[in-house]
Amino acid sequence: MITMDLLAINFSLGLEKLLLIGAIITFSLIVAMYTTYAERKVAAWMQDRRGPNRAGPFGLLQPAADGLKLFFKEEIIPLTSNKTLFVLGPALAMITAMLTSAVIPWGSSIELFGRNISLQIADVNIGILYVFGVVSMGVYGIMIGGWSSNNKFSLIAAVRGASQIISYELAMGLSLIALLMMTGSLSLKTIVQQQMEGGWNIIYQPLGFLIFLICVFAECNRTPFDLPEAENELNFGYHQEYSSMKLGLYLFAEYVNMFISSAVVSTLFFGGYDIPFVDETALSLSLGANTVALLGFAALFAKILFFLFLFIWVRWTIPRFRYDQLMDLGWKKLIPLALANMLITAVVILWLNK
Amino acid sequence: MHINEILFWFLTALALFSAMMVVFSKNPVHSVLWLIVVFMAITGHYIIMNAQFLAIVNMIVYAGAIMVLFLFVIMFMNLNAESEPQKSKWMKFAAVLSGGSLMLILIAALKDNGGFISSMRGEGSIGLIKNLGKVLFTDYVVPFEISSILFLSAMVGAVVLGKKDSSTIVS
Amino acid sequence: MPVIPINYYIFLSLALFTIGIVGVLTRRNAIIIFMCIELMLNAVNVLLVAFSKMHHVAAFAVDRATTAGTEAQLFVFFIMVVAAAEVTVGLAIIVMLYRNIHSVDINFLNRLKH
Amino acid sequence: MASLTNRAKVLEQKPMSFMERLYLPAIFKGMAITFSHMFKKKATINYPEEKRPFSPVFRGLHVLNRDEEGRENCTACGLCAVACPAEAITMEAAERKTSEEHLYREEKYAAKYEINMLRCIFCGLCEEACPKDAIYMSETFAPSNFTRKGFIYAKDELLIPNPVTDKEKYEIAKGLREAQLKNK
Numbered sequence: 001m002i003t004m005d006l007l008a009i010n011f012s013l014g015l016e017k018l019l020l021i022g023a024i025i026t027f028s029l030i031v032a033m034y035t036t037y038a039e040r041k042v043a044a045w046m047q048d049r050r051g052p053n054r055a056g057p058f059g060l061l062q063p064a065a066d067g068l069k070l071f072f073k074e075e076i077i078p079l080t081s082n083k084t085l086f087v088l089g090p091a092l093a094m095i096t097a098m099l100t101s102a103v104i105p106w107g108s109s110i111e112l113f114g115r116n117i118s119l120q121i122a123d124v125n126i127g128i129l130y131v132f133g134v135v136s137m138g139v140y141g142i143m144i145g146g147w148s149s150n151n152k153f154s155l156i157a158a159v160r161g162a163s164q165i166i167s168y169e170l171a172m173g174l175s176l177i178a179l180l181m182m183t184g185s186l187s188l189k190t191i192v193q194q195q196m197e198g199g200w201n202i203i204y205q206p207l208g209f210l211i212f213l214i215c216v217f218a219e220c221n222r223t224p225f226d227l228p229e230a231e232n233e234l235n236f237g238y239h240q241e242y243s244s245m246k247l248g249l250y251l252f253a254e255y256v257n258m259f260i261s262s263a264v265v266s267t268l269f270f271g272g273y274d275i276p277f278v279d280e281t282a283l284s285l286s287l288g289a290n291t292v293a294l295l296g297f298a299a300l301f302a303k304i305l306f307f308l309f310l311f312i313w314v315r316w317t318i319p320r321f322r323y324d325q326l327m328d329l330g331w332k333k334l335i336p337l338a339l340a341n342m343l344i345t346a347v348v349i350l351w352l353n354k
Numbered sequence: 355m356h357i358n359e360i361l362f363w364f365l366t367a368l369a370l371f372s373a374m375m376v377v378f379s380k381n382p383v384h385s386v387l388w389l390i391v392v393f394m395a396i397t398g399h400y401i402i403m404n405a406q407f408l409a410i411v412n413m414i415v416y417a418g419a420i421m422v423l424f425l426f427v428i429m430f431m432n433l434n435a436e437s438e439p440q441k442s443k444w445m446k447f448a449a450v451l452s453g454g455s456l457m458l459i460l461i462a463a464l465k466d467n468g469g470f471i472s473s474m475r476g477e478g479s480i481g482l483i484k485n486l487g488k489v490l491f492t493d494y495v496v497p498f499e500i501s502s503i504l505f506l507s508a509m510v511g512a513v514v515l516g517k518k519d520s521s522t523i524v525s
Numbered sequence: 526m527p528v529i530p531i532n533y534y535i536f537l538s539l540a541l542f543t544i545g546i547v548g549v550l551t552r553r554n555a556i557i558i559f560m561c562i563e564l565m566l567n568a569v570n571v572l573l574v575a576f577s578k579m580h581h582v583a584a585f586a587v588d589r590a591t592t593a594g595t596e597a598q599l600f601v602f603f604i605m606v607v608a609a610a611e612v613t614v615g616l617a618i619i620v621m622l623y624r625n626i627h628s629v630d631i632n633f634l635n636r637l638k639h
Numbered sequence: 640m641a642s643l644t645n646r647a648k649v650l651e652q653k654p655m656s657f658m659e660r661l662y663l664p665a666i667f668k669g670m671a672i673t674f675s676h677m678f679k680k681k682a683t684i685n686y687p688e689e690k691r692p693f694s695p696v697f698r699g700l701h702v703l704n705r706d707e708e709g710r711e712n713c714t715a716c717g718l719c720a721v722a723c724p725a726e727a728i729t730m731e732a733a734e735r736k737t738s739e740e741h742l743y744r745e746e747k748y749a750a751k752y753e754i755n756m757l758r759c760i761f762c763g764l765c766e767e768a769c770p771k772d773a774i775y776m777s778e779t780f781a782p783s784n785f786t787r788k789g790f791i792y793a794k795d796e797l798l799i800p801n802p803v804t805d806k807e808k809y810e811i812a813k814g815l816r817e818a819q820l821k822n823k
Contacts, residue, residue, distance in 0.1 A: 042677070045676070045677040045681075046673045046674075046676050046677055047676070048676060048679055048680070048681055048682040048683075049681060049682065049683045050681050050683050050685070053685070082381075082383075085383075085387070125406070125482070125483075126406050126407070126410055126483060129410040129414070129483075130410060132410075132414055133410050133413040133414050133417075133418065136413070136414050136417070136418025136419065136422075137413075137417065137418060139418070139422055140387075140390070140422075140425075143422070143425055143429070144387070147383065147425075147429055155429060158429075159426065159429065159430070162422060162425075162426070163426075166419065166422060186483060313670060313673065313674065314670070316673055317666070317669045317670045317672075317673045318666060318669065318670075358529070359529065362529055362533070366533070366537050369537065369541065370537070370540055370541070370544070373540075373541055373544040373545075373564060374544060376544075376548065376557075376560060376561070376564065377544055377547055377548035377551065377552070377557075377561065382554060382556060382557060385557055385560060386560065389560050389563070389564065392541075392564065392567070393567065396567055396570070396571055399537075399571055399574075400571075400574060403574055403575065403578045404578070405574050405577075405578070405598055407598070407602075408570075408574060408598055408601055408602065408605075411602065411605055412570075412605065415605050415608075415609055416563070416567070416605065416608075419609065420563070420608070420609060420612045423612060423613070423616055424556065424559075424560060424612075424616070427556060427616050427619065427620060428556060430620075431620075431623055431629065433554070433556070433629065438554060439553040439554060439628075439630040439632065440553065441551055441552070441553055445550075445551070446551045448550075449547055449550030449551045450547055450551070452550065453543045453544075453546045453547035453550060454543070454547075456543060456546060457539055457540065457542075457543035460539050460542075460543075461535075461536060461539055464535050464539070465532060465535075480577070480581050480592060480593075480594050480595050480598065481574075481578075481598060485592060485595060486595060486598055486599060486602070489592065489595045489596075489599060490599055490602070494599055497603060501603060501606045501607070501610075504606070504607065504610050505606070505609075505610055507610075508609075508610035508611075508613050508614050509613065511613075511614045511617065512613040512614055512616075512617040513617075515614070515617035515618055515620075515621050516617045516620060516621070518624075
């Protein structure tokens with residue numbers, strides 16, 4: 001289905017998809033920008049401070065000021081570094097962070113200029129596997145950046161980051177298998193539609209959700225799993241040698257990752273663009289399909305915002321793990337738990353179908 | 355030219371060029387990265403042939419897991435272009451020559467056949483997960499289970515090999 | 526209808542395979558040689574998928590519900606599985622080798638008697 | 640081995656219970672604490688706009704005082720320089736001419752009076768030592784500067800504005816302290 005949708009392009013469809021891609025990328029960049037602001041603001045509030053409030057009203061222009069600052073800083077490329085790879089690293093990190101957004105259904109479809117436009121870039125029928133593929137590509141941004149800086153702190157941080165991501169990908173996949181056994185489909189759109197009818201997956205898979213959430217935290221390199229950036233042992237982590245906008249891209253990719261993973265979590269476990277306690281078909285008869293689609297997008301966005309807040313909340317609550325604790329949690333706790341969850345789900349499904 | 359064919363030629367060129375770069379780049383890390391590009395190009399080929407499952411498995415397993423292992427090992431050994439052992443010029447020449455002649459022979463042997471590949475939608479549904487999974491878990495369930503045992507033994511083997519021998523530490 | 530002759534895929538796969546062989550013959554770094562073997566495995570995979578597709582298209586013209594060609598794709602899947610297992614063990618061996626002789630040069634591998 | 644003191648406290652080290660090993664309740668408890676802090680009163684203030692009141696005994700920058708008619712109090716007796724533990728104060732005395740009676744209160748005055756703010760430790764001993772109530776410490780902070788020289792404050796920087804000619808500035812320089820003291 002990817003091929004043919006991709007290859008049988010007519011002009012207006014191509015234009016529509018391009019516009020959608022542009023809109024989603026702009027949107028996620030803006031959200032990522034304001035997540036940095038929210039992070040500083042929430043961190044301040046949790047520590048009884050006020051946070052940034054000088055640039056613009058309530059400090060709302062702070063992210064723009066930060067971005068400008070990063071743009072105007074001197075671009076330093078270490079002499080002994082590997083120049084091509086040094087530049088490639090942050091680019092890869094950013095691209096892989098962005099790529100995942102292609103398969104997330106941002107809403108149902110809207111009618112515009114007589115066309116039925118689906119608010120999803122590509123309804124791939126292997127959506128979740130695609131997400132996994134892109135996530136596993138995300139390792140290279142870290143590894144290449146850390147290695148090419150030619151600095152042992154960067155290298156150790158890169159290796160740590162990569163092994164952390166690989167280890168937690170396993171538990172992530174296993175926790176999702178239970179979910180996939182229930183839905184019977186890998187397409188994210190189908191999963192959302194099933195949740196609209198049968199209730200959110202979080203009700204059926206609380207343990208799976210917990211494991212998935214922990215793994216998402218680890219994949220995004222967020223506290224309590226931000227070992228690659230452990231300042232007290234590795235200085236600044238894998239982007240230590242970076243400066244200017246290349247550093248900005250790395251930092252920004254983290255926030256884009258957070259945004260996209262929040263979207264994935266809310267799509268998989270919290271009904272995606274499903275408006276809770278409301279029958280969409282009945283509502284679309286009274287309000288019109290377009291309004292309901294926009295409302296659905298708003299619902300999804302609200303869920304995403306909650307998860308973004310959760311990311312920040314956890315970061316300013318829980319201290320960092322030690323490296324052996326991290327590996328212990330991943331391999332000895334989460335994977336067996338996910339396996340048990342999978343087995344129990346399988347048994348229950350078989351028992352219900354009998 | 356149809357967009358499918360354009361993609362085919364582009365991916366083929368990409369795959370061949372980066373495969374050459376794997377062999378000829380001096381720095382082992384560059385070799386690994388070029389090999390990742392080869393795998394991505396091959397993934398693209400699978401997508402053109404509508405073998406979605408294999409495409410994504412290729413991407414996750416080869417590009418995402420196996421190559422990371424290679425990268426790990428190379429980074430830990432701190433191999434770079436200077437420490438890279440090189441064969442003599444004549445040996446390389448002989449290797450390229452013999453490889454080229456092997457390719458000539460193989461092409462000569464295989465060039466006459468009239469098959470073709472179309473990428474019509476309805477004709478290519480075997481690569482979908484649904485169909486592959488059904489066959490995999492019914493007809494091929496025994497090889498599947500055996501491969502899981504293979505994995506387990508590989509895992510144990512890797513751990514045993516990678517573990518530092520306690521007697522060597524003492525000495 | 527876009528049609529690509531099977532020959533193209535054969536040639537692509539042969540070229541990749543040959544590049545892999547040349548790599549094995551020219552390089553002395555054990556890891557690179559290992560990578561070239563992976564390249565050869567992948568060349569075979571491409572060929573198998575192409576043949577499976579061709580087989581399926583031919584069978585599809587006769588019977589629209591055919592599953593011909595599935596086996597080849599599963600075969601590729603198993604090749605990947607085995608390759609993954611092989612890489613873990615192989616890399617573990619190379620790491621152990623490096624620990625013993627502090628090099629990954631295969632020319633030093635004649636020291637088995639030590 | 641016997642302990643040196645009897646104050647060592649033996650900690651009870653029992654293995655963690657199942658609930659403790661889950662860690663999740665503890666994590667949720669911590670998250671509840673941080674969440675509750677979001678709605679607490681903020682400890683910080685918007686500094687240049689809002690200022691915290693100083694304590695009445697706060698010791699800031701030095702000010703050389705004048706009396707109500709605008710005459711300088713200082714007689715260059717040197718007691719402050721003697722009292723200064725950091726040796727930050729230097730001065731040169733001069734004799735008052737007849738035409739200068741509106742400028743200086745006593746017949747001797749400080750022609751040069753310098754305080755090195757890099758040496759000053761703001762102990763307030765000069766203030767204590769002064770018999771003429773000529774030097775006291777205000778509630779301004781030492782401002783920043785680009786050069787070391789800039790931190791040697793000469794007389795023109797130290798003197799309080801003239802209460803006769805420059806009434807408003809004098810009041811400001813006199814500062815909040817008076818008001819505070821009055822309020823008490």
